[in-house]
Amino acid sequence: MLDSKIPKGPLADKWSKHKNDINLVNPANKRLIDVIVVGTGLAGSSAAASLAELGYNVKSLCFQDSPRRAHSIAAQGGINAAKNYQNDGDSVYRLFYDTVKGGDYRSREANVYRLAEVSANIIDQCVAQGVPFAREYDGLLDNRSFGGVLVSRTFYAKGQTGQQLLLGAYSALSRQISKGKVNMLNRHEMMDIVKIDGKARGIIARNLITGEIERHSAHAVVLCTGGYGNVFYLSTNAMGSNVSAAWRAHKKGSFFANTSFTQIHPTCIPVSGHYQSKLTLMSESLRNDGRIWVPKNIEDVIAIREGKKRPTELSEEERDYYLERRYPAFGNLVPRDVASRAAKERCDAGFGVNKTGQAVYLDFSSAFFRYGKTEALTRGIKDASQAEILEMGRAVVKSKYGNLFDMYKQITAENPYETPMMIYPAVHYTMGGLWVDYNLMTTVPGLFAAGEANFSDHGANRLGASALMQGLADGYFVLPYTIGDYLSDDIRTGEISTDRPEFVEAEKNVKSQIAALINNKGDVPVDDFHRRLGLIMWNKCGMSRNEKALKEAIKEIQELRQEFYARVSIPGSSNDFNPELDKAMRVGDFLELGESMCLDALARDESCGGHFREEFQTEDGEALRDDLNYKFVSAWECKGVPSDAKLHKEDLVYENIELKQRSYK
């Protein structure tokens, strides 16, 4: 049933061979073909721009007030590419290998290899667009290292890499808008997919300013709508990030894959109170120089929590650098899932260092001294005092991570140059998403998914600086080829009328859903439900899961969903600018997705990557994978309510990599 359409042949030749084999659409015919791209993050902007350059008529939607505000903008650390500029042994194969291993062997070899293959082109393309990557004094590009790898292959622009890359893609998109090749619809949200004869032929969208429901037809629809981490309410996602487009597609026949694979990022600023609306990430790049620890003795923990002791008063012997202790080879640079779980383990054991007991230290004091010493020597000062060294070291760290330190200070009112940062894991990314084949097409013909919205490249855990790589790879270098193969059948279709009964029907459904919500005279704000859903998800389907908790969660979410539709209160009208209504539509979908995530987690009786089932762990608490029974992608087919969804399995074939127990020790 599930055909991943992976081309035959040796791994390294698959993509180039495939590109040669697939059908093309001639330039004159491209003008006759319409494509809708939903979302304007890295994948969406780059796809829309590239497709328009090729000659297709593109319609692009974003719910934000400008395509430049998509949440890719917030990615901090960097983007990987197998350029091997540092001469440290990097290669396409090694990037491929690291990504598959980092994903705990739950991703497709062919997709990941293609990703690694085009990674170098991304950097060339972005530089050509005027993306100001960090450079060395020789004028050449600088690199840094990220978790889970042994080379420096991450390109960056201070702590704002995502911003710079997105602005690059946004500028390419803007250029096509000015040429009239892209019709950009800001403040528009996709409400449903319209299928005609089984193919995706358009969407129903809502103008968020006027509330108007619009029909848009096309020969293909591309969803670049990002991840669904916001199902946890508290996450590093933007407030508006949502699953709705993907979920509506799922309900129209697209399979949803690896739904429960969530990345919990180890270095985020801990929660400060019940009013908290979002969590802020502190870039993974900080783990290059910061050391993570909690006190060794519980007495010190208590003293710190009561404010009787300060962390800086503890001697080296009194500190437990638990990552360095447990994983000597990778130390503080273990992959995200490993680092997060280790922090949770320490905090669950009672060693959390803030009032809530949910924080560990990220300490830069050794980096200050290390950099300070080098700096003193470079400046020719041989007898620098400790204070001078510290001062110089702080300056070096400031030049590397200044904006992150400022952000930390702004949020917590503590100075991270003087006292260690407090961090705790938070939901960051979802590896799961719409199931797509090698061509990035979902199980609905003509409906494509790219970027975080699809499931394809990161397996059960994504390595740092790979999300930006995937978004741009899909949009710039994969989709423009593969979509042509599909559209080559559509050169004679002609314009698709939005008067077709399928459009009328879909529009009617959307309108009645909206009417039901807005006319519901409830008494509870949307956020209230979202918070409660988030709490269930975090506690029972978060960093670690078990059968009992998951079953409870499923029941609780079902009840919450019922309560939501009975009691939600949405003031205002539906034909007006009404952010509460936008939110309500999204939370309604999250309430279904949440249940599906629990079902997916329950169906996978193993631990792998970000999915940690307490029942399946090694003696020393590491994830215990079961390759014999669970080496597959779980792809769920919607059959009405989430609990009725049908599981399909795509077996993962490893021809080039030997499956190993992942070890970072």
Place this chain on the structure above:
Amino acid sequence: MFQFDIWLVIGVAPCTFTKYRKTMRKTGILKSSLSKKYAMALTGLFLCLFLVGHLLGNLQLFIEGEAGRVAFNEYAKFMTSNPLIKIMSYITYASILFHVIDGFLLTIANKKARPVKYVVEKGSRNSSWASRNMALLGTALLVFIVTHMMNFWWVMHFGDMPVHKGVKDLHTITTHFFNPHENAMAGAATLLYVFAMVSMSIHLHHGFQSAFKSLGLDHPKYNSTVKFMGKAFSLVIPSAFASIPIFLYLTQA
């Protein structure tokens, strides 16, 4: 368009600009907001030069006795008869006129750009008072220029002038103007002149260095010099100007 006509009528737009008028896209450089700023900057800086020249002449009012009277009157005659100076003076008039009209147009455009005002606005938290009130200061200066020209320029050109040693005796007109025994309004006039020079000082304090920025003359190496020159200019020139009526008033009181 109205603004466009003004440019052509006054005709001080650097003639090189007109060449590109047809090739410009939507609006054209002549009507670009930036060109209005270039014009403000150029006319402003030119008027700064004028101020220096004017001051140098006026300083002769400090020379006491008959020698001063002769020197000042000769200077006044030179200024009204030398053809080169005449051309310069026309450029000065045009610059003043242009600076005023351009400033007026800019102010109108700026007001239009924010039709609804803020209920609370704390400009003092992010900018100097001078920079926010250039139009106000400019208006004060315009009022002053008009009165100043009525007091002296008009009299010199069209008035019934006393003659001293064959030249029009502007020296006597001037000294009497600030002499409380000759002019009942001398005190008020002195105050007005001092007040005007304070306005000019504040106007120049921002205007001088802002003109450089508007023309794109900005470089980390030279910015501090420009800033210093602006500060010095805005202090020295207006105070030197202001010292003349004060000196005349006090020495004759």
Place this chain on the structure above:
Amino acid sequence: MNITLKVWRQKGPNSLGKMETHPMSNVSEDMSFLEMMDVLNDKLIREGNEPIAFDHDCREGICGSCSMFINGEAHGPGRNVTTCQLHMRSFKDGETIHVEPWRSAAFPVIKDLAVDRSAFDRIIQSGGYVSVNTSGSTQDANAIPIPKHDADEAFDSATCIGCGACVATCKNSSAMLFVSAKVSQLSLLPQGKPEKKERVIRMVDQMDLEGFGNCTNTGACEVECPKGISITNIARMNREFLSSNLTSK
């Protein structure tokens, strides 16, 4: 802490707005400004009233959505922060806080505190890009070394988040800082140089068409800019616009 909030309420672009007063008690100092607004909205909804509409998204100071004029300043009293990163500890107990939308003819109010900033998009569309198509065969990223200083300067200009604080704060509603930041970024890099002249002329033309005011070099924009973008960019654009007009054909 207790505060009194005076918030601008406006039904739509063509309606008249007015300030509305909301006393708030038990506000935590650790809340961000927007979280405080969330709490107020929660209360309003529970009382059956319409919540206050405002734009926000990432809440980490990078998307540029949030746009509040707080106590007479764009993004409030903090420096180098957006509204979403402004925390209540920046205010005093008992303080009255005025919250208004960005006010500019080019940024019409949509509702309450949300405004339409699509003028910025149109300015970028007029030329804020390098005309390079997607291609797997552009030259190698390291083929043209870029002096670190130029790259850093271009980066600093490129950090603009397009929030519009510069326009909101400028007494003339001028968009010069925004436009010049993009012009600078691209003209500082070798990749942007070929289209340098065209770009600046087209972007300034579009800026004028949108109805922004003129630059008086007050410097308010650079003070209130959450990313600390320098007005040196404005001078650079003035220079480039002039020289481009004088030398282009």
